[in-house]
Amino acid sequence: MFEKLDEIEAIVNKCSKCELCSNRIQAVFGVGNPSADVMFIGEGPGADEDREGKPFVGKAGKLMNQAFLGLGISREKIYIANIVKCRPPNNRTPLKEEANACLDYLRNQVMIIKPKIIVLLGNTALKNILGEEYGITSSRGKWIEKKGIKYMPTFHPAALLRDESKKIDFWKDLEIVKKVADENKFVI
Numbered sequence: 001m002f003e004k005l006d007e008i009e010a011i012v013n014k015c016s017k018c019e020l021c022s023n024r025i026q027a028v029f030g031v032g033n034p035s036a037d038v039m040f041i042g043e044g045p046g047a048d049e050d051r052e053g054k055p056f057v058g059k060a061g062k063l064m065n066q067a068f069l070g071l072g073i074s075r076e077k078i079y080i081a082n083i084v085k086c087r088p089p090n091n092r093t094p095l096k097e098e099a100n101a102c103l104d105y106l107r108n109q110v111m112i113i114k115p116k117i118i119v120l121l122g123n124t125a126l127k128n129i130l131g132e133e134y135g136i137t138s139s140r141g142k143w144i145e146k147k148g149i150k151y152m153p154t155f156h157p158a159a160l161l162r163d164e165s166k167k168i169d170f171w172k173d174l175e176i177v178k179k180v181a182d183e184n185k186f187v188i
Contacts, residue, residue, distance in 0.1 A: 001111070002112060005030070008029070008109060009029040009030075011105070012085050013026070015085065017101035018101040018102075020086035020101075023089060024087055026053045028045035028049045028054065028055050028086070028087075029081070029105075030055060030081035030082070031055060031079070032075065032077075032079035033079055033113075033187070034112065036077065036187070037188065038073075038078045038079075038116070038118075038119065039079045039113055039118045039119070040056075040079070041080075041118060042080070042083070042121040043125060044085075045082060045086065046087060046091050049061075050086075055082050059158075060156065060158040063157045064157040067170065067171060068174075071171075077187050079115065081106060081109055083099050083102060083103070093124055116150065117177060117180065118151050120151055121156045121157065122155060122158075123135065136153055136154075136155065140155060140169060141172060141176065143180075152173060155169060
């Protein structure tokens with residue numbers, strides 16, 4: 001059991017549990033408040049994230065930042081991580097064995113951070129965290145509570161870049177998260 005995020009990050013930076021490590025520029029561990037009440041979990045790093053070593057800094061991240069700005073969510077007060085810590089080739093969906101290789105790192109991040117709310121960005125995050133029986137289209141916008149954590153599945157910001165009609169639902173889902181966080185005096 002780890003006590004600090006930087007202990008896990010040091011291991012992630014040297015990780016070679018799966019093939020994704022062979023093409024990475026650097027691992028993308030996570031960023032934000034180490035004791036955040038609200039955590040966002042995405043799929044995996046893209047090219048920009050691989051270059052910068054931080055999650056959600058590319059086009060999808062900029063779109064997410066716009067939503068945060070509009071809703072009064074501070075990126076510095078939340079924590080953002082991904083299912084996999086290394087970029088899958090051509091930004092493909094991580095394979096199950098790649099996700100499984102990283103999930104213990106993510107579980108340890110969650111245990112240290114102790115978020116009250118986790119926003120699951122997209123199908124890969126949803127299925128790897130809550131189970132294969134869930135689908136993003138049917139689950140998004142609905143609270144799912146497990147082990148004392150409230151989960152809010154929503155579309156991945158990259159999906160909004162491909163289909164602008166999903167922006168409204170994404171916005172509504174984040175409004176719900178913000179409202180519940182505010183009602184419970186969670187820092188967001």
